[in-house]
Amino acid sequence: xxxxxxxxxxxxxxxxxxxxxxxxxxxxxxxxxxxxxxxxxxxxxxxxxxxxxxxxxxxxxxxxxxxxxxxxxxxxxxxxxxxxxxxxxxxxxxxxxxxxxxxxxxxxxxxxxxxxxxxxxxxxxxxxxxxxxxxxxxxxxxxxxxxxxxxxxxxxxxxxxxxxxxxxxxxxxxxxxxxxxxxxxxxxxxxxxxxxxxxxxxxxxxxxxxxxxxxxxxxxxxxxxxxxxxxxxxxxxxxxxxxxxxxxxxxxxxxxx
Ligand SMILES: Nc1ncnc2c1ncn2[C@@H]1O[C@H](COP(=O)(O)OP(=O)(O)O)[C@@H](O)[C@H]1O
Ligand SMILES: [Mg+2]
Numbered sequence: 001x002x003x004x005x006x007x008x009x010x011x012x013x014x015x016x017x018x019x020x021x022x023x024x025x026x027x028x029x030x031x032x033x034x035x036x037x038x039x040x041x042x043x044x045x046x047x048x049x050x051x052x053x054x055x056x057x058x059x060x061x062x063x064x065x066x067x068x069x070x071x072x073x074x075x076x077x078x079x080x081x082x083x084x085x086x087x088x089x090x091x092x093x094x095x096x097x098x099x100x101x102x103x104x105x106x107x108x109x110x111x112x113x114x115x116x117x118x119x120x121x122x123x124x125x126x127x128x129x130x131x132x133x134x135x136x137x138x139x140x141x142x143x144x145x146x147x148x149x150x151x152x153x154x155x156x157x158x159x160x161x162x163x164x165x166x167x168x169x170x171x172x173x174x175x176x177x178x179x180x181x182x183x184x185x186x187x188x189x190x191x192x193x194x195x196x197x198x199x200x201x202x203x204x205x206x207x208x209x210x211x212x213x214x215x216x217x218x219x220x221x222x223x224x225x226x227x228x229x230x231x232x233x234x235x236x237x238x239x240x241x242x243x244x245x246x247x248x249x250x251x252x253x254x255x256x257x
Contacts, residue, residue, distance in 0.1 A: 001255045002123040002151040004185075007158040008172040008224040009165060010129045013193035014158045017247075018126040020240060024248035026076035027123060030255070033120040037141055039090055043126045044069070044082035053097045055110055056093050056140075057085040060103065063112045071119065081114055083141050094136045108144040115148045122255055123151060132174065133181040138214035142183070151153055154254050157216070161197045161205030161223075163244030166212050173216040187254045191247065196226050220250045 003021070003086050005014045015038065022032045022043075036044040041054070044067075051058070051066035058067050084090045093138035097103045117232060123145075131138055145151075155176070159169040169190065176182065192209040206223060214222035224230075 001154060002125060002145070003154045003156055003251060003254075004125045004127065005156050005158060006127050006131065006172075006176070008130050008168045009108045011158060011195065012128075012158050012160045012165065013191075013195055013224065013230075014038075015040075015126050017156075017158060017193065017224070017244075018043050018124050020048060020230070020244045022078050022080075022124050022249060023073065024240065024245055025124075026073040028248065028252055029075040030122045030252070031077045032079070032122045032252050033115070033118070034078070034083045035123055035125040035141065035145075037084065037131075037137065038126050038128050038139075039084055039086065040128075041084075041086040043084050044080045047071070047078070047080040049080060049082045051082070052086045054082045054085040054090075056083060056090070056097065056107060057086060057087075057226055059107050059110050060093060061099070064113070068114055073108075073110060073216045077118075077120075079114075079118055079120060081111070083111075084137065090137070094140050098136055098140055102225075104140075104143070107140070108147045109153055111141075111144045112148040115145070118222075125182040132176060133179040133183070139181065153183045153185045154251075155185040155191070156191060156220070156251075159190065159192050159212075161194050161201050163204065166192060166205070166208045170212045170215050171186065177216075187220065187257075188216060188218045189222070189250070190216060190218045191220075191222045191224060193224045194226040203214050220247075220254070222247050222250070 048069035
């Protein structure tokens with residue numbers, strides 16, 4: 001299964017949840033690959049990728065290393081691939097590769113070597129804010145991915161706890177749903193992450209989250225508390241809020257169903 005983390009805003013916890021879910025699912029024995037499709041490259045940086053080129057620019061430069069890291073966690077495994085360069089030039093590279101079949105082939109091949117050789121069965125895709133299935137940064141990675149595997153898709157939307165934030169995510173989820181290039185998700189979830197709630201905002205956010213989940217027909221609906229240990233990519237800590245493990249358990253169920 002491929003779980004796409006998405007949302008309309010930055011700073012709401014998409015990358016944090018990508019890392020937390022990845023680690024929690026690996027601890028459950030899954031072989032998880034985080035696909036860092038963000039253009040800031042935080043998830044891959046936290047997990048040990050130091051090269052800024054990403055898979056895309058590395059391949060353009062004739063190299064097939066430097067964009068991947070992995071570690072074993074118990075019986076599971078957690079890997080990460082930085083797909084795009086951490087540079088404002090990413091767009092030029094994406095457009096260039098999409099126009100040249102032989103380069104697209106080389107990118108797919110480098111990706112495929114990772115996807116097939118390393119035995120991953122669960123993919124968590126971290127995204128920049130506000131991307132659509134028909135955006136070139138999505139299409140390029142999707143094309144390269146589905147050349148090798150048939151994973152079902154699940155969407156996990158992430159919002160901050162503000163009323164405007166939640167409403168904007170619902171509209172975004174509906175808009176994604178109407179994109180002509182959408183691969184229809186078999187599951188849809190919404191997580192309201194309490195980055196940092198104002199007084200009284202938390203209870204309102206819980207109610208709003210339930211309404212929003214109904215509107216987008218989410219079969220997973222959660223909230224994550226504000227927690228100092230999660231600040232600054234606290235995924236290195238061994239202790240998570242219970243809500244994070246519950247979320248990972250629900251995602252594992254998606255994967256099993
Ligand atoms: N539940 C939380 N409690 C405390 N800090 C959080 C929480 N979720 C995210 N953060 C912090 O908020 C900041 C933004 O999170 P990030 O995952 O980068 O958001 P996004 O990927 O949506 O831009 C980071 O510093 C992160 O550590
Ligand atoms: Mg992010």
